[in-house]
Amino acid sequence: DSIYVKTPDGETIELPKKSTPIDFAYRIHSDLGNYIVGASVNGEDVPLDFELRNGDTIKISADKNIEGPREGLEKMAHTGHAKMMIKRFNNRART
Secondary structure: OEEEEEOOOOOEEEEEOOOOHHHHHHHHOHHHHHOEEEEEEOOEEEOOOOOOOOOOEEEEEEOOOOOOOOOOHHHHOOOHHHHHHHHHHHHHHHO
8 A cells, every 4th residue: 555756856755655745755854854844746835734646746845944843743744754753853852
């Protein structure tokens, strides 16, 4: 039960069905996920809880000036990996 999506450079990424741009960002790199501020799918801006589909091309917008994953981002993520990375970042930020 996987989907195959692409980076703007054409690299194919495998994700579980129901994945969102947040899951995609964390799959690429934790810094991309931690500082995600927006996403476009197939050239159209989408909300971060948008459900990706097979063949989509995803572009992530990130801003290193934000303090990290915003409140509620974990609820929009589908994969355990993305949820774990958000929790990890937030736990480190509190210490």
